[in-house]
Amino acid sequence: MSHANAALTPRGRLRLARLVVDEGWPIARVAERYEVSWPTAKRWAQRYRRDGVAGMVDRSSRPRHSPSKTPQPMVRKIVHVRLKQRLGPAQIAGRLGVPASTVHAVLTRCRLNRLTYIDRATGEPIRRYEHDRPGAMLHVDVKKFGNIPDGGGWRYVGRVQGERNREATADRTGNRNTRYEPRLGTAFVHTVIDDHSRIAYAEIRNDEKATTAIQVLPNAVAWFASRGVVIERVLSDNGSAYKSHAWRDACADLGIQAKKTRPYRPQSNGKVERFHRTLADGWALGRFYTSEQARRKALPAWLHFYNHHRPHTATNGKPPITRLTNLPGQYT
Numbered sequence: 001m002s003h004a005n006a007a008l009t010p011r012g013r014l015r016l017a018r019l020v021v022d023e024g025w026p027i028a029r030v031a032e033r034y035e036v037s038w039p040t041a042k043r044w045a046q047r048y049r050r051d052g053v054a055g056m057v058d059r060s061s062r063p064r065h066s067p068s069k070t071p072q073p074m075v076r077k078i079v080h081v082r083l084k085q086r087l088g089p090a091q092i093a094g095r096l097g098v099p100a101s102t103v104h105a106v107l108t109r110c111r112l113n114r115l116t117y118i119d120r121a122t123g124e125p126i127r128r129y130e131h132d133r134p135g136a137m138l139h140v141d142v143k144k145f146g147n148i149p150d151g152g153g154w155r156y157v158g159r160v161q162g163e164r165n166r167e168a169t170a171d172r173t174g175n176r177n178t179r180y181e182p183r184l185g186t187a188f189v190h191t192v193i194d195d196h197s198r199i200a201y202a203e204i205r206n207d208e209k210a211t212t213a214i215q216v217l218p219n220a221v222a223w224f225a226s227r228g229v230v231i232e233r234v235l236s237d238n239g240s241a242y243k244s245h246a247w248r249d250a251c252a253d254l255g256i257q258a259k260k261t262r263p264y265r266p267q268s269n270g271k272v273e274r275f276h277r278t279l280a281d282g283w284a285l286g287r288f289y290t291s292e293q294a295r296r297k298a299l300p301a302w303l304h305f306y307n308h309h310r311p312h313t314a315t316n317g318k319p320p321i322t323r324l325t326n327l328p329g330q331y332t
Contacts, residue, residue: 007034007036008034010056013048014048016030016034016041016045017049020045020048021045021048027041070098075110077096078098078103078106081095086115130195131195134194134197134224134323134324135196135232136196137194137195137196137235138193138231138234138235139192139272140220140234140235140272141191141269141273142189142208142213143188143280144189145280145284145285147184148289148290148291148294149184149291149292150168150169150172151164151165151169151290152288152289169184184292187292187295188205188206188212189279189299190205190208190213191279192216192272197323198312198315198320199224199229199321199323200275200303200306201219201220208239208241209240209241210241210242210244210247213241213247221254221256227324228324232256233257233258234256235260235268237260237261237266237269238261242258242260278306282306283295283298283299307319307320308321
């Protein structure tokens with residue numbers, strides 16, 4: 001594409017070249033008419049004579065040959081050190097005896113210039129996946145949050161007042177441990193997220209046992225079915241609730257294939273793990289609640305906001321619900 005100050009567009013170049021080649025005008029006269037230099041007019045006329053109309057477009061400024069390009073064996077060494085030891089350009093340059101700018105250029109070309117592109121555990125480039133349709137895969141997990149005392153937690157009221165609120169709540173409920181310390185309990189949020197659309201479903205329960213997880217699963221399946229999504233697989237980690245035979249049988253009864261991640265590989269279930277961070281920032285810890293009951297009542301409204309209104313980077317900046325077009329009225 002021509003730059004902003006170019007004297008000739010491709011169409012103007014063609015007119016200039018045709019005056020010289022087809023009509024026999026002197027190059028000097030054509031150059032004067034189009035207010036360009038004599039060598040410029042001669043160059044476009046020669047291109048038209050050699051390549052025709054196709055020669056009037058801009059050419060790439062990339063050189064045909066790059067004799068100073070980093071040799072491929074050196075590129076492999078740079079990539080190997082980056083993947084195995086996660087060193088920066090300066091450290092790699094010192095080891096291999098090449099300029100740091102060369103190392104950075106190679107890493108950028110190989111898309112390894114950021115450590116976030118590399119898996120921390122294996123040192124290999126991160127492989128991302130997404131199923132092509134809703135329901136092909138559900139990700140399930142449990143997120144635990146400490147219950148909020150009456151009057152608010154320490155994150156918003158401070159450590160001193162937060163401890164007072166804990167004591168007052170324990171006096172009201174009588175929940176204390178063997179050392180007479182306040183015991184407020186835990187909210188176990190059972191979360192289910194669709195791999196393709198990122199639509200999320202969640203329930204708050206009092207534990208994370210297999211019986212509880214089995215109770216949540218049919219509710220989630222029915223919730224997705226009401227939105228026209230048929231569940232085929234469910235992916236979980238190797239927690240005790242999901243390793244049980246009861247979980248496997250419950251999935252089979254619903255016609256769902258139960259799958260598990262590799263041990264010590266939470267990245268395989270990364271979509272639900274990332275949703276937990278969004279859940280914590282947007283709902284659990286993102287605002288001031290005067291009690292645990294107030295926070296639990298706010299969960300359905302936040303889930304609706306997440307599914308229907310919150311832009312999601314994985315869905316091109318649109319809410320997750322936009323990937324479900326089965327039923328009318330899903331955008332309200």
